[in-house]
Amino acid sequence: MLTVNGSGSDRNYYYRYGLEPRVDSVGVKKEKIGIDVPFAGNIRVGSATAMRFFKNIYAGVNMPVGPGKDLKAGWEIAIGEVIGFGYTPNKGATTLSAGFGFCYRTLTASNDHVFGKSGNTLTLTGIPKDCHDPSATMQFWQLQFPFLLTQKVGGDFGFSFGVLLNLNVAAKGQSRWKTGDMTVKSDIDNLHQRFFTPDVFATVGIPGVIGAYVKFSPMDAMTHYYGPRMSMLSAGINLNF
Numbered sequence: 378m379l380t381v382n383g384s385g386s387d388r389n390y391y392y393r394y395g396l397e398p399r400v401d402s403v404g405v406k407k408e409k410i411g412i413d414v415p416f417a418g419n420i421r422v423g424s425a426t427a428m429r430f431f432k433n434i435y436a437g438v439n440m441p442v443g444p445g446k447d448l449k450a451g452w453e454i455a456i457g458e459v460i461g462f463g464y465t466p467n468k469g470a471t472t473l474s475a476g477f478g479f480c481y482r483t484l485t486a487s488n489d490h491v492f493g494k495s496g497n498t499l500t501l502t503g504i505p506k507d508c509h510d511p512s513a514t515m516q517f518w519q520l521q522f523p524f525l526l527t528q529k530v531g532g533d534f535g536f537s538f539g540v541l542l543n544l545n546v547a548a549k550g551q552s553r554w555k556t557g558d559m560t561v562k563s564d565i566d567n568l569h570q571r572f573f574t575p576d577v578f579a580t581v582g583i584p585g586v587i588g589a590y591v592k593f594s595p596m597d598a599m600t601h602y603y604g605p606r607m608s609m610l611s612a613g614i615n616l617n618f
Contacts, residue, residue, distance in 0.1 A: 425465040429474060433457030433523065433537075433580075435590050437613015439482045443597070444606045447490050447501045451483030451514065453611050457523045457541065457578075470529035478521045480543070482611070486513035492550035492565050499568055499604040504554045508561070513552040515605075517570065517598065520544040527584055527618070535584040537618050541576040541592070548598075569603030571596060580615045590615040 436454040461476025486492065490501040491513045504511040525539035548570035552563040574596045582588020594609040 425468055427463050427465075429458055429461035429463050429476060431456060431459065431617065432461060432474075432476065433478070433525075433615055433618050435580075435613060435615040435618075437590065437611050439484065439609055439611040441484055441605075441607040442593075442610050443608050447487055448484045448515065448605055448607060449487040451485050453480060453482035453613075455480035455482075455519075455521065457521055461523070470535075472527045474523070474525050474527065476523050478523065480517075480519040480521050482517050482519070482609070484515045484607075484609070486511075486515070486552075491552035491554060491563070494565050497569060497603060499550055499565060499599070501605065505556075508554045508556050511552070511554040513550065516549045516551060517545060518547040520546055523578065525578070529584055533583045533586075536579065536581045537584065537588070538577075538579040541578050543574045543576060543594075545570045545572055545574060545598075569600040570598060571600055574598070580618045582615070582618065585617060588615045588618050589613070590618070 434456050437452070438450055439453040440450040441448045455478060457478045457480075458474070458476030459478045461474050461478075463472050463474040465472045486501055489504060489511050491504055491511050492515070493500045493502040501513075520543065522542040522544075523539060524542070525537050527535065527537040529535040547566075548568040550565040550568065552565075554561055574594060577593045577595070578590065579592075580588040580590040590613060592611045594611075596608065597606050598609060599605060599607075
């Protein structure tokens, strides 16, 4: 504030000048943190979660591995995640998921064998005399609990890998053969399959669309002394992984 009373010979001169103060503030605009990682894509602040439905729908060839020389390849079909939950940290290219699904897989008997039972043990035997055209299939029904990591690697390409925990709820040996013009069918239930088995599972392709998978089941499918000893290896097509 400036005040002047009088000016030269004029004692009655009065002048007053005022200036209101102005406060200026300078702020820096906050930017989202971005980190460019060559393999994982652009990592940004924040995470995403989502329910998953009908993921990892796969089908392929199922092969025995190990001492089960009287068994040969069958097939499998599964929906690995009928329902699941996915977590994508930092809104990046990596997704962790867990879910629930089911699987049906088979193996077939070779060398004209059919299934029989000795006590509580599943066996492979020759067909009865005067019979022909034998076939035998070993069937497994599983509930699956997948724990997977899915990674996108530039563009649409990516891969997924993890572990499937299986509850083997049922197994059956089914045999057929012909006697003359009559077909004979034999079903053997209540087998001693392992109740719990883990699988190693991996898929390469376009996440969310299609890929090629491989699955290895390292444990014997049957409890020791109650059936053929074999692990299983399968490969095929995986949809919506």
